Amino acid sequence: MKRFSRILFYLRSQKRNIVLYVTFNLLSIIFSLVSLAMLAPFLQMLFKKEKLISTRPEWSFSATSILEYVKYLISNIINQHSEVYALGAICVIIVISVFFKNLFTYLSFRVLAPMRNYVMTKLRSDLYSKILELPIGFFTEQRKGDIISRMSNDANEVEWSVMSTLEGLIRDPLNILIYLFTLVYISPALSLFLLVLLPLTGFIIGRVSRSLKKQSTASQEQLGTLMSILDETLGGLRVIKAFNAEKILRNKFFHTNNTLNHIRNRMNFRRDLASPMSEFLGVLVLSCILWFGGKLVLNHQAGLNADSFITYILIFTQIINPAKSLSTAFYNAQRGSAAIQRIEEILQAPVTVTDHPDAKTLTAFNHSIEFKNVSFAYDDKIILKNINLTIEKGKTIALVGSSGAGKSSLADLVPRFHDVSGGELLIDGVNIKNYTLHSVRSLMGIVTQEPILFNDTIASNIALGVDNVTTQQIADAATVANALHFIQQKEEGFDSNIGDRGSKLSGGERQRLTIARAVLKNPPILILDEATSSLDTESERLVQDAINNMMQNRTSLVIAHRLSTIRHADEIIVLQKGEIVERGNHDQLLAHNGIYRRLVDMQEVK
Secondary structure (H helix, E strand, O other), X not given: OHHHHHHHHHHHHHHHHHHHHHHHHHHHHHHHHHHHHOOHHHHHHHOOOOOOOOOOOXXXXXXXXXXXXXXXXXXXXXXXXOHHHHHHHHHHHHHHHHHHHHHHHHHHHHHHHHHHHHHHHHHHHHHHHXXXXXXXXXXXXXOHHHHHHHHHHHHHHHHHHOHHHHHHHXXXXXXXXXXXXXXXXXXXXXXHHHHHHHHHHHHHHHHHHOOHHHHHHHHHHHHHHHHHHHHHHHHXXXXXXXXXXXXXXXXXXXXXXXHHHHHHHHHHHHHHHHHHHHHHHHHXXXXXXXXXXXXHHHOOOOOOOHHHHHHHHHHHXXXXXXXXHHHHHHHHHHHHHHHXXXXXXXXXXOOOOOOOOOOEOOOOOOOEEEEXXXXXXXXXXXXXXXXXXXXXXXXXXXXXXXXXXXHHHHHHHOOOOOOOOEEEEEEOOEEHHHEOHHHHHHOEEEEOOOOOOOOOEHHHHHOOOOOOOOHHHHHHHXXXXXXHHHHHOOOOHHHOEOOHHHOOOOHHHHHHHHHHHHHHHOOOEXXXXXOXXXXXXXXXXHHHHHHHHHHOOOEEEEEOOOHHHHOOOOEEXXXXXXXXXXXXXXXXXXXXXXXXXXXXXXXXXX
């Protein structure tokens, strides 16, 4: 039950609906019992297999007494009217009871559906919210396709394997318990025999289903791998075709798909065994009861007459279907528990970058950003060591160095995508951890090397994260970013949809939109992962002009790939293996004739 604690937590707000659901099911079962109880003993009286009762029996709260009293009432109807009239009365009672049985069954479904949908809506919402809360570092260790699989396939598995069987997990035990109580009421001796056999059948079913959760976990993991391969294929289709790698990717996909097929077949074999096995075991128990109970009746033992025994058998047959449904629900719940476990791994993942309880709002950037003996490690791997750096307001600081030197990691510390492992990062003399995340990031604009755009309109992409923005403000930002010209050439202008990740735009156009987005935000601090390194000459010039326009009167931290673009930076920081090895302006570093000079010479900067 612990595995389903989150679902039970969501259901806490649905107490009224749960009470209604249980009530409607109880009423449905009671009316079903009425219809069953009317058949065997009274038909015998109608067809004169049993004598009519003319003397009112003494009333007592027992199965035999109630049965005798109802027989007396039927006998009166036959005596006062006719057998046909009494038959009609029994038929009317049965029809009414079956009508109410099905009415309450329908009402239970009406109550259950909103509960089930509410739980799934909350689960998906919480999962998406957690994905937004988790630090950037979490996703470097996870496959994007696997996370998508947990959000979609695992959530669907929970819906169909757990929530869709919630009805059975509540209704079927109620059915079985009420029927069992009725059977015990009719014949305690016979029911004692029954209560020994039923747990035995439950144990057999439990043994068969034990490995289902393990197989389901393997199935969901393979499905996540499949989604990852698909995501990589869609993202890298040009490279796959250019290198004739279709066969490699096809074999990789087919192998995973076939493994998934094999696991799912084994799962379905076990799951599909639930219903026939439970039916066979139920009939086996029924046969044992028929033999044992028939023996009691024939030998006139245990106070059980033929009518009561027939009613007993009739009611017991009604346990078989709920037992079948319950065993199927149990198998499905085992499958669903594996999906819940995979979802819980995300929902319970620690959020390492959070607001302190007494964090204050950073309303303005006034003086400087300061790194004091800052170190940063991820998964015990040291990335930055003993960084001391001050970025004065209005200055441009450039970070250069070979790949893996720690440039991006250092820049990511400023908006708190990661927290420092040692030392302090200060804004205006106050530790950045003492400010709220939202207020820190609201003062920063970020332009990444790879343009990050969304499948929406140009206007929506530029206005991302900015409230109450006007069309004119969007146009002004596009002008600063050298983007207005190409936007106006689009048939729908700012309302043009740019496709998935901006696929309808060129590389330069995509990058200029990200710059326009940063311009519209109008932040005092800019973090630029140089956006021109992968562009052609004309696009590079347009984008670089846009960047220069945007950097005016702002504090900028620039990750430089093309060193020609940072020669006018106020200070250039050279990183190597996570440490600052050189610092100064362009001319000073060239005169130093060290690592920076070697990097410049390699790029043939003159």
